[in-house]
Amino acid sequence: MTPGCVITIFLLIGITFVPVGLVCLQASNSVAEIVHRYDIDCVPDAYRRNKQAYIKDSLISKKCIQKVKVQYHMKAPIYVYYELDNFYQNHRRYVKSRSDKQLRHGMKYTDSSCGPLERNNGLPIVPCGLIAWSLFNDTFGFTRGSIGIMVDRKNISWRSDREHKFGKDVYPFNFQNGSLIGGGKLDPDIPLSNQEDLIVWMRAAALPQFRKLYGVIEDDLQADETIDIHITNNYNTYSFGGKKSLVLTTSTWLGGKNDFLGYAYLVTGSASIFLSILFALIHVKIPRPHGDAAYLSWSRKSSN
């Protein structure tokens, strides 16, 4: 651990980290992202005070149209995500409340790991568990003026999930039949391996603020365009103070818009260069004879 060696190491770290940081920042900056929160706006004025009553009343129309301005040109493919905030999909009881066996092999494998939602009226629920029960069911449509924008809703889930985790011959049964409605309903004629929304939803997120893929727009969006989003505001996040947003974003090799990596690298790289310069200065100003056994406490005293 000679001074030369350590100073070089820090310098090298700095020299590699700063460019990497710049590249990451550049990648993040090249992402065009639109985030639009709609759960407040989509509640009619009459119900602003009592949003819960609004969401639970099935007679009130949940359709809502939001206008969104596209700031930057967005090249296809554009990913449509719905973002939830303050939704703890990582809560222990929630995460546990599923049965992978049942999802793969069907009704016979319903087991108690599904927690409070295993059976209803004596009949097993397929898919069971809290995660499935709380399925997100807002829908989104996009129009440019009067022309609709196509949203591709196929292959939004992981291929490994579709092929190996959810069964081709497992159909929803007795789903969302109880007194408490937690989320969306499932078409009982479509096998689970084709219920992409369910599959996407069941990949539990690790953080309370997360985005899940809704679909992909294969069109470009021009700058300064105004898009109409037709939302059906079904999902109840009002009971727990959650937030719902819609996200339209392009993607790069690094993913979506995230400046953290870029800044972190820049900071670390500069700190590293600073340290190396500091150590070099100290080394020059206060040179330490290297490896002199005379510095040993005992030989120091004896030479006095």
Add this chain to the structure above:
Amino acid sequence: MALCNTVIPIKSPSGQISYKAQSQDEDALVNAASNLHMVLVSKNGNNAEIHFNRRVVQYEILDVLEFTSDRKRMSVLISDSESGKIFLLSKGADEAILPLAYSGQQIKTFIDAVDKYAQLGLRTLCLAWRELGLQEYLEWSRLFKEANSALIDREWKVAEVCQKLEHTLDILGISAIEDRLQAGVPETIEILRQSGINFWMLTGDKQSTAIQIALLCNLISSEPKGQLLYINGKTEDEVARSLERVLLTMRITSSEPKELAFVVDGWALEIILTRYKEAFTELAVLSKTAICCRVTPSQKAQLVKLLKSCDYRTLAIGDGGNDVRMIQQAHIGVGISGREGLQAARAADYSIGKFRFLKRLILVHGRYSYNRTAFLSQYSFYKSLLICFIQILFSFVSGIAGTSLFNSVSLMAYNVFYTSIPVLTTVLDKDLSERTVTQNPEILLYCQAGRLLNPSTFAGWFGRSLYHAIVVFLITIHVYANEKSEMEELSMVALSGSIWLQAFVVTLEMNSFTFVQFLGIWGNFAAFYIINFGISSIPSAGMYTIMFRLCRQPSYWITMLLISGVGMGPVLALKYFRYTYSPSAINILQKAERSRGPMYTLVNLESQLRLDNNATDSISSMPVKKSSVYEPLLSDSPMASRRSVASSSFDIFQPAQSRVPASYPRNIKAS
């Protein structure tokens, strides 16, 4: 000489007679006798045959009064087969035989001879005899058989009966045996004393013999460099006063460069241990060296116990059966397997072949062991704490629900597969080469002060694990946010980050690099990925395809690099800073080694170790403890312990590391 022993002659086919003896002394005596033409030819059952210059004499051995360390002598009763006369032959320590001489005999010449021999460092034995009448013998023999078959207090009864017989002896003469020091003993003692270990010598020999031997093997230095203080006396009061005087002298002159040592003999020691224990304890703490002569095995054990109670770490080294109790009593028992048989070696924690191996045992292997144990224990805490802290931090973003970020397979494999092998390679780690250590034995003081394993070093590792956990956690949740925040992926990213950090941590903490260590650390790193690839290929596993997905993402690798950089940067900077600008003694020696500069041989042992501004060592800020001085080192000199009649065993006590962290040599304490 030829008869009073328990030696068995063995006739070899060529007619040569060799002797099998329990102790070296007896062996020497019988050989000497045969050189003087008094050859012990055979011993069958009760009959012994002696060839004396062509005359064959048969003796019948009636009884053997065996050697005990209380009586300090042994006797045999023989009857001449020709004349039928019964003789009692005795052999033992001079103070055990000479007082039993019949009144009127001139023993002065004998006493002088004993002193003269003792001055030369020879082991002396006294021989005497007496003729018995048949009646006397028969009566006594009956009592003896009774005593021998007694069920209660047999030893005491036998001793009593023996006492009845052994009196009014006719002193024959004095024998002196030279017991050579093993090779390398003075150097070993010198170097171990330099490293801060105190030596006490416990022996069964006479005082003058012991002192002479001690001078020979560097235990004490003669005037004017060293001074020997005697504790002796004939009555209890005299002993008490003598002890007081010596204690006073010790207290006063503790600051002078003179080396003080005290000598006490078994009889006085007995009194002291029963009546004046506190004073003696204080004396024990003040003195670096001591010689105790004529001590019995139980006294040896008692002395070890006394020093243990002073919070010293003790090491007892011996090679005879009479050292077994002492060896078992000490913290570390070292047995020398050799000519005395294997009793001591079997009872000991460590068994070595020669005394000089003690140097390597303590200085080289003991020190390495300490370093490695310190690292291993603290690192194990670190790696477990790292995972725990990450879990705790995760609970803050998971609603304090107790969700485990890591899946059970990862957690199980973590301690066994992912992190155990690199640490096991630390057994090969050597922070200083052996040559450096033997040239600078004071480095052992470093161990003694507990510099590498103490609350402050542990706090350092604890802080490091906390910092690393924060780094891993924060970076992971910020990079893998929003659309990337899937449970399994995030968990694997956090785990990978921890593994990366640990590979670097172990690399940084290694002092020496061998190929095996390199392979251990980085091979294990590769194994982590291989194992996870394996698990990710199982469709029914929760982790199915996770590792493959992650490794395809550039952001994963960039995150790993960031975690390593941010985590290790401060650690490296801190280490470098400490190493260069406030190096510990070990660091200095390491640097000297690397630059192959001149090695200074250390003259005087000072401890400005407190000035070594080693950040890991907060001991220097602790006040000097009142009793922490050199830790006495108790070791047994192998050269002396013999199961001989005179119970002459040289036992040198070697105290070792002190448990008290702030240990400063006496010199510094005074200054």
